[in-house]
Amino acid sequence: AQERYASIRDTDAVSACGERVHLVMNAGLMADLPSLASSGAEGVGLFRTELQFLVRNQMPKRSELSALYSKVLDSAGGKKVVFRTLDIGSDKVLSYMKPTDEPNPALGWRAIRVGLDKPGVMRMQLQALVRAANGRPLTVMFPFVAQYDEYRAARAEMDKALERERILGHPLPETLEVGAMLETPSLAFAPRRFFEEVQFLSIGGNDLKQFFFAADRENERVRRRYDTLNVSFLSFVQNIVDRCAETGTPLSFCGEDAGRPVEAMCLAAMGLRTLSMRPASIGPVKSLLLRTDLGALRGVIEQAREDGLQSVREPVMEFLRSQG
Ligand code: PEP
Numbered sequence: 596a597q598e599r600y601a602s603i604r605d606t607d608a609v610s611a612c613g614e615r616v617h618l619v620m621n622a623g624l625m626a627d628l629p630s631l632a633s634s635g636a637e638g639v640g641l642f643r644t645e646l647q648f649l650v651r652n653q654m655p656k657r658s659e660l661s662a663l664y665s666k667v668l669d670s671a672g673g674k675k676v677v678f679r680t681l682d683i684g685s686d687k688v689l690s691y692m693k694p695t696d697e698p699n700p701a702l703g704w705r706a707i708r709v710g711l712d713k714p715g716v717m718r719m720q721l722q723a724l725v726r727a728a729n730g731r732p733l734t735v736m737f738p739f740v741a742q743y744d745e746y747r748a749a750r751a752e753m754d755k756a757l758e759r760e761r762i763l764g765h766p767l768p769e770t771l772e773v774g775a776m777l778e779t780p781s782l783a784f785a786p787r788r789f790f791e792e793v794q795f796l797s798i799g800g801n802d803l804k805q806f807f808f809a810a811d812r813e814n815e816r817v818r819r820r821y822d823t824l825n826v827s828f829l830s831f832v833q834n835i836v837d838r839c840a841e842t843g844t845p846l847s848f849c850g851e852d853a854g855r856p857v858e859a860m861c862l863a864a865m866g867l868r869t870l871s872m873r874p875a876s877i878g879p880v881k882s883l884l885l886r887t888d889l890g891a892l893r894g895v896i897e898q899a900r901e902d903g904l905q906s907v908r909e910p911v912m913e914f915l916r917s918q919g
């Protein structure tokens with residue numbers, strides 16, 4: 596399938612009306628990295644570090660992690676990689692950690708909540724990342740941040756890792772960007788100061804949608820019940836885009852919807868400028884983007900909302916078909 600899009604692999608992702616959108620990819624294992632070149636992705640917008648923990652049967656050592664992250668940066672060859680710290684709990688359970696028996700794991704002790712309450716593993720991981728960067732640029736993102744103080748506490752852990760590295764006499768990252776995933780509705784309403792302080796945000800659409808509609812992403816009965824192009828959800832995302840624009844906070848979207856061409860066009864039309872998706876989606880999304888007038892699509896979305904539709908999908912599909 597990637598061959599079909601080979602001819603546009605090195606073409607910049609620019610809409611028919613001239614808007615530049617950055618298409619980056621999701622990854623989690625070394626084996627994913629060759630897709631950077633074959634898909635034409637501009638970088639890794641989400642590196643799910645928990646996959647490395649999930650495929651093993653014991654806790655990796657810091658030196659192993661740092662060797663792995665260093666190899667990831669090597670094979671990215673200067674393209675940006677956004678490392679997301681461990682996102683375990685809920686659907687992702689490590690066999691070598693004490694199991695927690697929770698009534699609602701998706702709403703439970705997971706991701707950054709574990710990282711902050713039991714900081715040993717997160718500290719080790721941050722140290723490994725700083726060591727792996729070895730003077731190169733480093734980008735780190737914390738999952739499942741629900742309120743401002745969680746970001747601040749995680750950021751403080753990052754600063755501690757830097758200080759430790761400095762004392763040990765190792766080179767510090769050339770540049771460091773520390774961001775958060777916006778996966779809970781609460782974070783969209785955080786104080787303006789949070790938006791000013793965080794260096795970037797990435798919408799985790801899979802979780803955000805699950806919590807927005809209160810529909811379990813793992814439950815076959817309800818997971819497809821609500822449309823991503825539902826006007827309520829789009830308004831919510833638009834509000835996030837607008838708040839980030841006010842404070843100049845870089846924003847991306849990294850849920851599965853970023854890789855669905857129709858959804859991706861709507862996100863781009865709403866102002867998202869970076870979409871992170873599985874590598875196989877880069878070609879199809881770029882192909883549609885090159886043909887799409889995002890300005891006109893914005894008008895179609897606004898009109899559908901004014902018309903009182905529940906979802907903008909039908910008029911959007913009609914518009915996309917009409918442009919050939
Ligand atoms: C998300 O929630 O949209 C996301 C990208 O993270 P994950 O799917 O790993 O929870």
Ligand code: MG
Binds near residue numbers: 801802
């Ligand atoms: Mg998530």
